Amino acid sequence: MKIEFTLNQQPIAVDVDPMQTLLMTLRQDCGLTASKEGCNEGECGACSVLVNGQLVNACLLPIAQVSGNHVQTLEGLRQTEKGQCVINALLEAKGVQCGFCSPGMVLALYVLLEQHPQPTEQQVRTALSGNLCRCTGYSMIVDAAFIAATKGAGLW
Amino acid sequence: MDTVDARFKWLEANGEAQYIADRHYDGLLEGRFYRSTCSRGYIKAVNVPELPDGYYLFSAKDVPGTNRLPIVVPDWPAFADTEVRYIGQVILLLVGPDPLVLEQLLTQVSVEYEPLTPAYTVAQSKALVDGAIHNQDNLFDAHQIDKGDIEAGFAQAVTIFEETVTTGYQEHLYLETQGCVGYVADSKVVIEGSMQCPWYVYHCMSTVLGHQHIRVIQAPTGGGFGGKEDYPNIIAGPLAVAVNQLRQPIRVVLERREDIAFTSKRHPVEFHYRTGVDKHGQIVAMDIKFDLNSGAYFSLSGIVLQRAITTATNVYDIANVRIQGQAWCTNTVPTGAFRGFGSPQTCFCIESHMNHIAQQLGQAPLAFKQAHLLTNQSTTLTGASIFGELVITDLIEQSVSASQYLAKRAAYAAQSSQGAYRKGIGISIFQHGCGFAGDLEDTLVKAKVRLIKDQNEQVTILVSNTDIGQGLVLTFRQIVADTLALPLSQVDISVVDTDSVPDSGPTVASRSIVIVGYILEQAALALKQQWQVGEYQEIEQDYQKPSYHQWDQINYQGNAYQSTSYGVNVVEVEVDMASYEVKINDAWGCYDIGHVINEQIFNGQIDGGMVQALGYGAMEKLELNGEGVFAQKSMADYMVPTSLDVPRIQRSLVDNPYPYGPQGAKGGGELTHNGAASAFVAAVEQAVGQAFNRIPVTPEVIAQTLTNEPQANIKRIDVAEVTNEN
Ligand code: FES
Numbered sequence: 001m002k003i004e005f006t007l008n009q010q011p012i013a014v015d016v017d018p019m020q021t022l023l024m025t026l027r028q029d030c031g032l033t034a035s036k037e038g039c040n041e042g043e044c045g046a047c048s049v050l051v052n053g054q055l056v057n058a059c060l061l062p063i064a065q066v067s068g069n070h071v072q073t074l075e076g077l078r079q080t081e082k083g084q085c086v087i088n089a090l091l092e093a094k095g096v097q098c099g100f101c102s103p104g105m106v107l108a109l110y111v112l113l114e115q116h117p118q119p120t121e122q123q124v125r126t127a128l129s130g131n132l133c134r135c136t137g138y139s140m141i142v143d144a145a146f147i148a149a150t151k152g153a154g155l156w
Numbered sequence: 157m158d159t160v161d162a163r164f165k166w167l168e169a170n171g172e173a174q175y176i177a178d179r180h181y182d183g184l185l186e187g188r189f190y191r192s193t194c195s196r197g198y199i200k201a202v203n204v205p206e207l208p209d210g211y212y213l214f215s216a217k218d219v220p221g222t223n224r225l226p227i228v229v230p231d232w233p234a235f236a237d238t239e240v241r242y243i244g245q246v247i248l249l250l251v252g253p254d255p256l257v258l259e260q261l262l263t264q265v266s267v268e269y270e271p272l273t274p275a276y277t278v279a280q281s282k283a284l285v286d287g288a289i290h291n292q293d294n295l296f297d298a299h300q301i302d303k304g305d306i307e308a309g310f311a312q313a314v315t316i317f318e319e320t321v322t323t324g325y326q327e328h329l330y331l332e333t334q335g336c337v338g339y340v341a342d343s344k345v346v347i348e349g350s351m352q353c354p355w356y357v358y359h360c361m362s363t364v365l366g367h368q369h370i371r372v373i374q375a376p377t378g379g380g381f382g383g384k385e386d387y388p389n390i391i392a393g394p395l396a397v398a399v400n401q402l403r404q405p406i407r408v409v410l411e412r413r414e415d416i417a418f419t420s421k422r423h424p425v426e427f428h429y430r431t432g433v434d435k436h437g438q439i440v441a442m443d444i445k446f447d448l449n450s451g452a453y454f455s456l457s458g459i460v461l462q463r464a465i466t467t468a469t470n471v472y473d474i475a476n477v478r479i480q481g482q483a484w485c486t487n488t489v490p491t492g493a494f495r496g497f498g499s500p501q502t503c504f505c506i507e508s509h510m511n512h513i514a515q516q517l518g519q520a521p522l523a524f525k526q527a528h529l530l531t532n533q534s535t536t537l538t539g540a541s542i543f544g545e546l547v548i549t550d551l552i553e554q555s556v557s558a559s560q561y562l563a564k565r566a567a568y569a570a571q572s573s574q575g576a577y578r579k580g581i582g583i584s585i586f587q588h589g590c591g592f593a594g595d596l597e598d599t600l601v602k603a604k605v606r607l608i609k610d611q612n613e614q615v616t617i618l619v620s621n622t623d624i625g626q627g628l629v630l631t632f633r634q635i636v637a638d639t640l641a642l643p644l645s646q647v648d649i650s651v652v653d654t655d656s657v658p659d660s661g662p663t664v665a666s667r668s669i670v671i672v673g674y675i676l677e678q679a680a681l682a683l684k685q686q687w688q689v690g691e692y693q694e695i696e697q698d699y700q701k702p703s704y705h706q707w708d709q710i711n712y713q714g715n716a717y718q719s720t721s722y723g724v725n726v727v728e729v730e731v732d733m734a735s736y737e738v739k740i741n742d743a744w745g746c747y748d749i750g751h752v753i754n755e756q757i758f759n760g761q762i763d764g765g766m767v768q769a770l771g772y773g774a775m776e777k778l779e780l781n782g783e784g785v786f787a788q789k790s791m792a793d794y795m796v797p798t799s800l801d802v803p804r805i806q807r808s809l810v811d812n813p814y815p816y817g818p819q820g821a822k823g824g825g826e827l828t829h830n831g832a833a834s835a836f837v838a839a840v841e842q843a844v845g846q847a848f849n850r851i852p853v854t855p856e857v858i859a860q861t862l863t864n865e866p867q868a869n870i871k872r873i874d875v876a877e878v879t880n881e882n
C-alpha cells in the first residue's frame with residue numbers, strides 16, 4: 001500500500017504493508033538508521049521520533065497511521081540549530097556512553113526544551129522517563145538539558 | 157594540553173555511528189537460531205521442512221573443525237549435537253533472504269527428544285536425578301581457602317551467628333541487543349559485531365572452522381557490562397560455519413526477548429555464614445560456604461568463583477576464616493560475566509551479614525565494621541601483605557561527612573514507628589580486585605600493545621580493548637598524549653580489528669586502564685625516547701608483572717589481584733508505609749581508584765555503576781519458573797531504573813596513586829557496581845525495622861516481610877557457658 005507523509009520536511013511516499021511499523025520503514029525502506037531498535041515493543045525509547053512535534057515510539061506505530069503526518073528523525077533534527085544545540089550539550093555533559101540511547105535522548109531533550117525552555121530537574125527527569133539508558137545513570141543526560149537551556153538561550 | 161575532546165562520541169550523539177544492525181551489506185542474508193525447547197535430554201531426531209530456494213540450514217554436522225567453543229574450557233557446543241542442556245540452546249541456524257519466511261520455517265522444524273529430569277537449582281543439581289549432567293557429580297569447580305585456625309577461632313567465640321544471604325539473577329539489558337554479521341573478504345571469514353573481546357571470538361571461530369583465515373572486527377557496541385564477553389562467541393561460532401560454507405554475508409541480531417531469555421546472566425548465589433564473636437564483640441572466626449548456579453556450561457564460572465572466594469571477607473581483617481565455594485552445573489541458561497564478576501554478590505552478602513550481626517549485638521553497623529577493617533599491617537585473606545597505602549578510613553570519613561550519615565542515622569532511629577513515610581540511611585564498604593585474578597595476566601593473558609608513529613608525527617594506538625561505552629578510547633588517547641606531551645588530536649586509536657591490533661587481552665575485569673593503560677604508558681615512554689622526526693616508527697610493549705606480585709593459583713595464596721580499588725556508598729531512602737514503595741532520595745559514592753585520569757569519564761562510571769547496583773538491590777527481579785526459563789520475558793517485565801527512579805549521585809574520590817598504573821590509576825569500572833545494593837537494603841532495613849536477606853528488595857518483598865511472619869533469618873547461638881573463661 002502506498003503511504004505518503006512528510007519526512008524531515010520532505011514529502012515522501014513508500015509502498016509497504018500498512019501494518020509495518022514506522023521504525024522498520026525508516027530503517028529499512030528510507031535508509032535512516034539514527035532511530036534504534038532496543039525492544040520493538042514500546043518500552044525503551046531508543047526508537048523515538050517526532051510525529052507532528054510529539055515524541056513517539058516509532059516501533060509501535062503502524063505506517064498507515066503516519067499517512068499525511070510530519071515525521072522528524074534525528075537525521076532531520078541534527079541539521080537544525082536547536083538540534084545541534086542539544087547534541088553539543090549532550091556531548092559536553094558526557095551524557096553519551098555507548099550511544100545507543102543517545103538519538104532518542106536528543107529527541108526527548110529537544111521536546112522538553114520546546115515545552116520548558118528553563119526546565120526544573122523534575123521536569124527533565126519526567127521528560128526522559130520513557131527513554132531508558134543503561135550506561136549513564138541519567139545525571140549527565142539531565143545536565144545536558146540545563147546546558148542546552150543556557151547555551152541555547154533565545155533559541156527555545 | 158587538551159583534556160576534553162568535543163568530538164568524542166560525536167557520531168553516536170548525531171545518530172551516525174553504525175551499529176551492527178545499521179550497517180549495509182550487499183546481498184545480506186538473515187540468520188535465525190532454532191533453539192532447544194527441552195531443558196535436558198538427548199536429541200533423537202531433527203525434522204526439517206523442505207527449504208525454498210535460497211534458504212539454508214546449518215547444524216553440528218556442518219562444523220568443519222571442532223564443535224566446542226573454547227571459552228575457558230571447550231565445553232559449550234556451537235550447535236547442540238547429541239544432547240541438549242537448557243531451553244534456548246542453539247541446535248540449528250536457518251539462513252535466507254526474508255526474515256518472515258525464516259520465522260515460518262522455524263515453526264515447521266521439530267526436534268524429538270529423549271528427555272531426562274532437569275536440574276534447575278543448585279539443590280536439584282546436587283541431587284543427581286537421572287545421573288549427572290556434567291562429569292559424575294555436576295560440580296564444575298570448587299575451591300577452599302583457610303586462613304588462621306578456624307577451630308581455635310570458634311573456641312574463643314561467645315556467640316555464633318548463622319545466616320544465609322542470597323542474590324538473584326541480573327540481566328545486563330545493554331540497550332543494543334547482541335548481534336554479528338559474517339561475510340567473506342580477501343578469502344577470510346570476517347565477523348563484525350557488538351562485542352567486548354574480538355580475540356575471544358577469533359579463537360572460537362578458528363576452533364569451529366579448523367583454520368585461521370579469519371578476521372574479527374568490533375562494531376560500535378551499545379553497552380556490554382560483561383554480557384558481550386562470552387555470548388558473541390555463541391553467535392559467531394554457528395555464524396562462521398554458515399559464512400564459511402555459503403560465502404555470503406549473513407546477519408544474526410537477537411530480538412530483545414530472545415536476548416533476555418537466552419544470553420548469559422549474573423550468577424545467583426547463596427552464601428552461608430557461620431561467624432563467631434568473642435566477648436569483646438570482635439569477630440574471631442568466619443566459616444563461609446557458597447554455591448554458584450553456573451547454568452548448563454562452565455563458560456566463565458571458574459573465574460567468577462575465584463573472585464567470589466578470594467574476596468569473601470571483603471574489606472575486613474578476620475583472623476580465622478574458612479571459605480568453600482562451589483560452582484554447579486544446572487539445566488539453565490549459562491551464567492557468565494556481569495560488571496563486578498562475583499563481587500557485587502560477595503559484597504552484598506557480607507555487608508548485609510555484618511549489618512545483621514551488629515544489630516544483634518546492639519552495635520551501630522558502621523562502628524562494628526570499622527572495628528574490623530583491614531589496615532596497612534593486615535595480612536589479606538590470601539596471605540599477602542597490603543601493597544601501598546589503604547585509604548578506606550578516608551573514604552568512610554569523606555562519605556560520612558558528605559552524607560551526614562551519623563546524624564541522619566540517629567534521627568531516623570528516633571522517628572515515629574507510626575509515620576506514613578519512614579526514612580532510612582545505609583552505608584556499605586567494599587573493594588574490587590583489578591585485572592585478571594591472581595597472576596593470570598602474566599601466566600595466561602600476556603597482553604601486548606603497539607604504537608605506530610607515521611611520518612607526519614601522528615600516533616596511532618593499537619590494542620584489542622574495546623570501547624563499549626566506558627570511554628576507554630578517550631582515556632587511552634589521553635594516557636599516550638600526556639606521556640608524549642602531544643595534543644590529543646595527534647593521537648588516534650585504531651578500530652579493534654584482529655588483522656591489525658595485537659592481543660592485549662579481553663575487555664573485562666577492570667583491567668583495561670590499570671593493565672593495558674600502563675603498558676601503553678610504557679610504550680609511549682619508549683617512543684618518546686626514540687622519537688625521530690619524520691620517521692615511521694613502531695613500538696611494541698608487553699605486560700610485565702610488578703615484582704611484588706606473587707601468586708599460587710593452586711592454593712590461592714599471595715596477591716589475589718595485582719591491585720585493589722575501594723569504595724564507600726551511602727544510600728538514603730523513604731518508604732511509603734502504605735504501598736511499600738521506596739523512594740531513593742540520595743546516594744553518595746566515594747572511591748579510591750588510585751589517581752583518576754579523566755574525572756568526567758570516571759564520574760560516568762560511578763553514575764552508571766551505582767544506578768545498575770541500585771536496580772540490582774531494589775527492582776531487577778529475574779527468576780526461573782517451573783520450566784527452567786525466566787518468568788520475566790520482556791523489558792516490561794524486567795525493570796531497570798528510569799530517570800525518575802534514581803537521584804543524582806553525589807560523587808567523590810580520594811587520591812591514592814598506584815605506582816604500577818598509568819598516571820597512578822587503578823581500575824574502577826566494576827567497583828562502582830559493588831556497593832549500592834547493600835547500602836540501599838541497609839537503608840530500607842532501618843526505615844521499616846526489618847532485616848532482609850535477599851535482593852531485590854521490592855515493595856512486594858517488603859510487604860510480605862512486614863505482614864507475614866518476619867523472616868528472623870539470622871540465628872544466634874550463645875556458647876558463653878560452654879567455651880568462655882576456661
Ligand atoms: S524500540 Fe521502540 S520503544 Fe524500544
Ligand code: FES
Pocket residue numbers: 095096097098099100101102132133134135136331378379625
Ligand atoms: S549511553 Fe548506553 S544506553 Fe545510554
